[in-house]
Amino acid sequence: MKQLKQYRIPFSGLNAGKHKFEFDIDKKFFDCFEHSIVKDGKLKANVALQKQENLLIVNFDIQGDIKLTCDVCLSEFDAPTSMKERIIVKFTADDWQEETDEVIVLTKSDHELDIADLLYEYINLAVPFFAKCKKQGNKLQCDPEMLARLSTEPEAEEPEETTIDPRWEALRNIKNN
Template identity: 65%
Template sequence: MQIVKYLKQYRIPFSGLAAGQHNFEFEIDDKFFDCYEHSLVKKGKLTANVELQKQENMLVVHFDIKGTIQLTCDICLSDFDSPQAFNERTLVKFTEEDWENSTEEVLVLSTKDYELDIANLLYEFINVRVPYYTKCTEQGVNISCDPEMLAKISREEPENESEEEEKKMDPRWDILKSIKNN
């Protein structure tokens, strides 16, 4: 229940707004990401400036999101802050019918709805920005991988593990190998 209460602050009550442009600002922090169990981002500090253009039968919503998210380097496993700055746009259409076919860019609401919940939109916009492969030197600013961890990773391992395994193998298998080779 606490999650629902926290996410209520990411709702825009548009029913009482006059036609035209309206601006809103939302802070996104660790508590926001805690509300989503499977979020790729667990920590971050971002600001979402939302410009809502209200028209007679639709809303045009522009998002300007800036800040940092915490990522984990896939090479050295260090946590680092990755700067983010991006823009998104969503169209909100209204219909009398029960309509469940929203798309990525068009969100469909009932004419009876009076507020727009942008929490899930913000969550998706931010999580889509997480790269498949994270590296301190690529997504971070003026940082490099942890030298201690890189030293541990680069320690020499046996050159050919399969040769070592063959030496340790039971000699009775050699007889079966000779049958196989015939």
């Protein structure tokens, strides 16, 4: 997990006010998450952090391309992705465990904010439910060879005449009564 150390923001030495950070997200980032939907991509995360006395307001602007597999033709394609998110980080001296999706709670002794998990969640939530290279790709069309294979129907086999045991035939007649 050494790769994820670069996605930490040391806020303890920052003055009150706005600060900007930039993070590159690529295949190495996604390799750190074993069951990630996205396996590869090239994204840039611009993070604007506004530091106040007892809280941080963190705005994420993530833009770039992620590699997806088309659900129709199974080819890989680059899908442009753009998202904006916001999170609030509160500081407390108590052991307060009531975090929500929009509020993270840290103790007053914490000195850095790890945003790797947040970036991972935001990117994976941006993946469309059905990935189609025709809709999400950059002017791509589905693989015509694969579509041709999918559209051909298998040849219908002629049913073989089977001889039915007369005892089973008698049971069928009982069922129909």
